[in-house]
Amino acid sequence: MQSLIPMVIESTGRGERAYDIYSLLLRERIIFLGTPINDQVSNLIVAQLLYLDQQDHDREISLYINSPGGEIYPGLAIYDTMQIIQAPVSTIAVGWTASLGTLMLAAGTRGLRYALPNATIHMHPAGGGAQGYAPDVEIAAKELLRMQSRLHEILARHTGQSKEQIARDFQRDRFMSADEAVQYGLIDQVLAMNDKKMKLLADIPPKPMEEKAE
Template sequence: MDDTDVVRYLIPYVIESTGRGERMYDIYSLLLKERIVFLGTPINDQVANVIVAQLLFLNREDPDKPINLYINSPGGEIYPGLAIYDTMQMIEAPVSTIAVGWTASLGTLLLTAGSKGRRYALPHATIHMHPAGGGARGYAPDVEIQYKELKRMQDLLHDLLALHTGQPREKIADDFERDRFFNAEQAVEYGLIDEVLQPNPKKLDELKRAGEKVLVGDGTHA
């Protein structure tokens, strides 16, 4: 059983009752009906094609209504990731991005590329950036061509991050010369996101009444 089969096996199905009877949906199709798109895997051609198709469909359904893109992804292949990025910028519908768990590399770029004022993270999400990577092999001229393309892609990622964060490009290049991790509050300060989504107040109150200590995103106790 490969990774794809495992993922399919784990996807739950939901039965929805309507006036016309019952209908079974996989959970992601049901979320799509609510204009929720979930990116929860490494990015490759197949994943990008599905995400792009969902964005185009929802934009066609209602170009004025926001789309919610939840991201829990370590990034992945550059070209497919840029296909998602370009589609987000092309469609008319606002795209809200929400970091859950972990975003890295291209996953972080997509998070930051959400509509201004609509870029969020859950309190304990981690946002990670690192230099573009890739291997090169073959004859020396081919290795040089591949290196130049990798450099072009890294420069492009720096340009896009500078555009969406408001940080100087030189600072972006210096900061992401090595791995860098942000908690949710730090991501706001850097301009990667606009706001940290807070826990449900009712649940926090219930925990407090039960005498539990609740650790919030900045490391303090509520």
């Protein structure tokens, strides 16, 4: 099933023009990563980061992440680009971030790494499905271990945890709430709910419990 991309119609002096929602977000320096990470997705995110950095080195770029992770090499291409550009990159976890999605989240500019209150942050060991001739499987296994070690080094750098602690903590699947991610050093702050909406909810009286018929 082909994914649906909302279109927005804007009226100008030259008539109406249709924009896809991602182009409008990009105009506001917002990038949305909402899919698994592969070569195509990585190239799109890298291109957007480079474009926005070229437009203004000083203005913040916001990267919203709702991604289960994906392929290591494309993910590291995004990570490296985030680190080499001059513009600060704010990262925001929406829904859930997993694996390389969590790496992207932690890689934001220090002080600008956020999560929504009900976001889930997940990490697990690097995985691979090498098969074929034994020597090739061995080569692939060594490369996987090299990549896993590199991911641990990166997470250690951005969280303040030791590489050894990262390796121990992520030997198996690990899920964190937004508050737990702050304590671990993956993010800096949990974004607060809208005060006006929370007040409206608080003003709604609770419904009385219905009595069950005997």
